[in-house]
Amino acid sequence: MKSERRSELLFNVLMNGVAPIVAILIAFAIGGIVIISLGTNPLAFFSRMFSLNFGTLRGVSQMIYRATPYFFTAMALSFAFKAGLFNIGAEGQMFIGGLALAWVGFTFTWLPFPILFVLCLIAGFLGGALWGAIPGYLKVKRGAHEVITTIMLNFIAIALVQYLVQNHFMNPEWGIPHTPSVAEGAYAPSLDKIIPWFPSGTRANIMFLVAIILAGLTLVLLNRTKLGYEIRATGLNPNSAEYAGINISSRTVMTMAISGGFAGMATANFILGPGSHYFLKSEYGGIGFSGIAVGLLGRNNPLGIILAAILFGFLENGALGVQLYFPNVPRQIVEIMQAIILIVLVIVLELARKFLKRLQKRG
Amino acid sequence: MAENTRSEKAPDPLIRMEGITKRFPGVLASDSVDFSVQEGEIHALVGENGAGKTTLMKILYGIYSKDTGQIYFEDEPVDIEDPKAANEFGIGMVHQHFMLVPPLSVVDNITLGSEIAHRGILDREEGKKRIQELASDIGFDIDPEARIEELSVGVRQRIEILKVLFREAEVLILDEPTAVLTPQEVESLYEILNNLQEQGKTIIFITHKLNEVMDLADRVTVMRDGKEVGTKEIENTSKKELANMMVGREVLLRVEKKEAELGEELIRTENLTVTNDEGKEIVNDISFSIQEGEVFGIAGVQGNGQTELIEALTGIDEFSSGTVEVQESDLTNADGREIREEGIGHIPEDRLDRGMITDFTVTENFVLGYHTFERYSNRLFLKLREMDAHAEEAVEEFDIKTPSIKTLAESLSGGNQQKLIVARELSQQPKLLVAAQPTRGIDVGAIEFVHERLMEERARGKGLLLVSSELDEIISLSDRIAVIYEGEFTGIFDADETSKEELGVYMTGSKRQDEEKVRRKALNQVSLRE
Incomplete structure (x- = not known):
């Protein structure tokens, strides 16, 4: 019995701890090769990146600011995943939610x-x-697969938001299409107002704390509430959930709605946090899609997702600053790194799974 | 007994496994087991779930590696590292869960991995020809171009067998081959296996059904708790003896059924009809009533509307017409929650795909369907402590073997999973229990346990609706038996006055009682003898 628990522990440590870390290290190594090919010393590059992020509280603060939206879009993926649904529509849900807020x-x-x-x-x-519930409803009523509908709704959302901003909310005199600014009552307090030792003048704001609170609430929701029980049951085995008298249609729509709701709050960090205070579509593009990678890297666990989001914030914030020192490394190195992390992670997880299987075979 | 089992072994076996030990985390799955097979025999390997039968065979087939021990093939020590090596020795295995690609054709599935090709060009015709030859050799026809997804479970199994033969296997290992088959399909499997034996093939089959062993095998090896208990010639043994060897104690193969003490009418259903998507009646105008302390059995070949009847009755599906009344309250098309609140429990026929969620813990499975009850949750939150307490209690009371209540249900043996479901339903103390195939695919010890529990419920004045395709089970547990054929009751019988043979005739629809009489008997309006 003890050894069974031990093997369960081994599984958790390996799949949720070791594998993501190994994937990240390998991704840095491969990223390093790319940087060498650009004629730059990768060690110098990465150590500069590290000190930009962690060298000062200011750096940490900027990193947190960059990390925050990823948490929300990643939660959109992972929450739906708990109910066996693949929500690839965080991008569209983020835009609709962003414009609404x-x-x-x-x-x-x-x-x-x-x-x-x-x-x-x-x-x-x-x-x-709302934008998440639509594919949920289509799945329940028409059997349309949510992967297809969520992707399609991304395009519709992008076009719709563009149209509304340009034709209804925008002052034609402004060069770039954006909405009017939100009122002061909507401003998200910056972190230094809440945590006294935090440096002032950075954009990190209360949305990061909102993210942490939501992560905790999600864990409670999934593991301790009736609704969470039903959502997990529906995801793990719809036939058995049906047997148990669970209304799987309503649970599917509800899960997609909550999932979309997470994505809908992603841009609050930019719009309500310190900065321009208006909805500027071009600033947020890709955060919904990157959320997929963050969610996978965080192993669909709210706490893991916070860490994964911080890594993405680290890369993004680091790349912005490091350009001053290494002008020949383009800022797109971030996207390359993010992509490599994702690909390597998938491979490492598969290898870890194989390794565990072999271990089990040997007994 | 141990000494004379040894002397029964013939001198030169084809395969000999000696002192095979295999340890998994937490379990000794195989504890220095000796096992040998003679060329050309049908050898049954029996034991309760978790006794180590499948583990032993997976070691022989190279899926698992052994910790210690030695395998001999024709008296030569050999090393079987993987299934490919096993194939080279002519050993093939038909798994319990089929490994076929549903959208591909029969020929593509069988040749997959052993394709016949000339200069890199696939020769499907050649493959087709060989498959048809192999099939007709063992006595059946097959359309090599049919896609797997169009075929029934029985035919799929034949394809698995052909797959093994296509790789020129001389020794076939079948893991619980009858678990998924209907009685008719079992018959034709027997025929195929006998034909294979005539061709000189050697067959090892894993089972826990003793009838099959007696019908089919030449010799039988019994395993218990990872140990080999003994090997017997079929002529020199009996079901009773094998059952005792499997369980390690005296087993009652017949259920003790006390005289029925009937009470009030519990449930009354009239003119129940279920139609499928195409508008066809799957359940057609069925009426019955069950009294307190009574077991009402429904016998029939799988697929004659039993599943649909039960699922509509328990709120999973809906009746298109008819009424269900449980002690004055109308429960026609009530949802699963209302049904449970009214005191109706349901042991579904599909353990894994209805009855439980294998990725849930034992505790979580113990409240499946009852999670909305006040005892286990308030408006928002689950009462985790109460859930745990309930699970602890039920695990203890029903003797469910699990490392802990936090273990995932998937790591329990089939028998213990079934016990979990039975325990869950009975611990809610339902007044009426709907039990579908309550002992399907579980071992002798667990069957005995489930039967005893069901009879206890009956003695306590609870009602029981029992659906089973095992006629022995229906006859020994029920008071009244209805036979269902194509969604209709074709006859109603007193369990004490009927036989398997009689029920069998009505099950195929070749005989029917008068329709009005069936209805009145089912509703308890006239005695069964009239």
Whole structure:
């Protein structure tokens, strides 16, 4: 009995701990080769990147700012995954939610903080939830596979948001299409207002704490509530869930809605946090898709996702700063690294699985 | 007994396994087991679930590596590292779960991995020809171009057998070959195996059904708890003896059934009809009632509407017409939750794909379907402590073998999984229990346990609706038996006054009782003798 628990522990450590770390290390090695080919010393490059992120509290703060939105889009993937659904539509859900929260922010301008701020978050959640519920509904009613519908809805969302901003919310005199700014009551307080020893003047804001709280709430929801039990049952075996009297249609739609809701809050970090305070579509492109990688790297576990999101924030923030020192390494090195991490992770997980199987065969 | 089992072994076996030991984390799956097979025999390997039968055969087939021990092939020590090596010795295995690619044709499935090619060009015609020859050699026809997904389970199994023969196997290992088959398909499997034996093939089959052993095998080896208990010639043994060897104690093969003490009417159903998507009646105008303390059995060949009837009754599916009344309250097309709240338990026929969630823990499975009950949850949250307490209690009471209540249900043996489901349903103390194939695919000891428990419920005045394709089970447990054929009751019988043969005639629809009489007997309006 003890050894059974030990082998379960081994599985967890290997699949959820060792494999992602090994994948990250290998990805850095491969990224290093790319950097060498650009005529730059990768050790110098990465150590500069490291010190930019971790050298100062300011760096940490900037990194957190970059990391925050990834948490939300990754949670969109992972939450749906718990119910056996593949939500590839975080990108579209993020845009719809983003526009919704901006709209509340620049429309109900008389409302004070924190009422407007909270309303904005709720609007973001609902916008994303609506966009997520559509593929859920189509799956339940028409049997349309959510991978296809969520991808399609991404394109529709992007076009719809573009149209609304350009034709309804934008002042034609502005050069770049964006919405009006949200009112002050919607501003997300920066982290230094909450954590006194945090440096001021960075963009890291309360949304990072919201993310951590949501991660905890999600764990509670999935493992300790009736709804979470039903969502997991539906994901693991719909036939048995049906036997248990669980309404799997409603659970599927609800899961997709909650999943989309997470993505819908992703841009609050940019719009409500310190900065421009308006919805600027071009700034957020790709965060929804990268969320897939973050979710996988975080092994679909809310706490793992926080760590994975921080890694992505590390890369992104590092790449922005490191350009000053190594001008011949383009900033796209981040995307290359992200892609390599994902590919290597998939391979390493498969190898780890094979290794565990062999171990089991040997006994 | 041990000494004379040794002397029964013939001098030069084809395969000899000596002192095979295999340890898995937490279990000694095979504990210095000796096993040998003679050329040309049908050798049954029996034992309860988890006794180590499959492990031993997977070692022989090279899927598992052994810790210690030696395998001899024609008296030469050999090393079987992987299935490919096993194939080279002419050993092939038909797994319990088929390994076929559903969208591909029969010929492509069989040749997969051993394709016949000339200069790199696939020769499908040649493959087709050989497959047809092999099939007709063992006595059946096959369309090599049919796609697997169009074929029944029985035919798929034949294809697995052909796959092994195509690789020129001389020794066939079949892992619980009848577990998935209907009685008719079992018959034709017997025929195929006998034909194979006539051709000089050697067959090892794993089973826990003693009837099959007596029907088919020349010799039988019994395993228990990873040890070999003995090997017997079929002529020199009996079902009773084998059952005792398997379980390690005296087993009652017949259930003790006390005189029925009937009470009030529990459930009354009238004119139940279920139609499928095409509008065809799968269950056609069925009525019955069950009293307290009564077991109402429904016998029939699988696929005659039993599943649909039960699923509509328990809220998974819906009746298109008819009424269900349980002690005054109307439960027609009630949902699963209302059904359970009304005190109706359900042991579904498909253990893994209805009855439990294998990736859930034992505790989580213990509340499946009851998780909305006040005892286990409030409006939002699960009461984890109560859930754990309930699971601990039930594991203890029903003697479910599990490392802990936090273990995933998938790592329990089939018998213990079934016990878990039975325990879950009975521990809610239902007044009516719907049990479908409650002992399918579980071992003798667990069957005895389930039967005893069901009879205890009956003695306590609970009602039981029992659906089973095992006629022995139906007859020994039921009070009244209805035979279902193409969605209709073709006859109603008193269990004490009927026989397997009589039920069999009605099960194929070749005989029917008068329709009105069946209805009135099923509703308890007239005595069964009239």
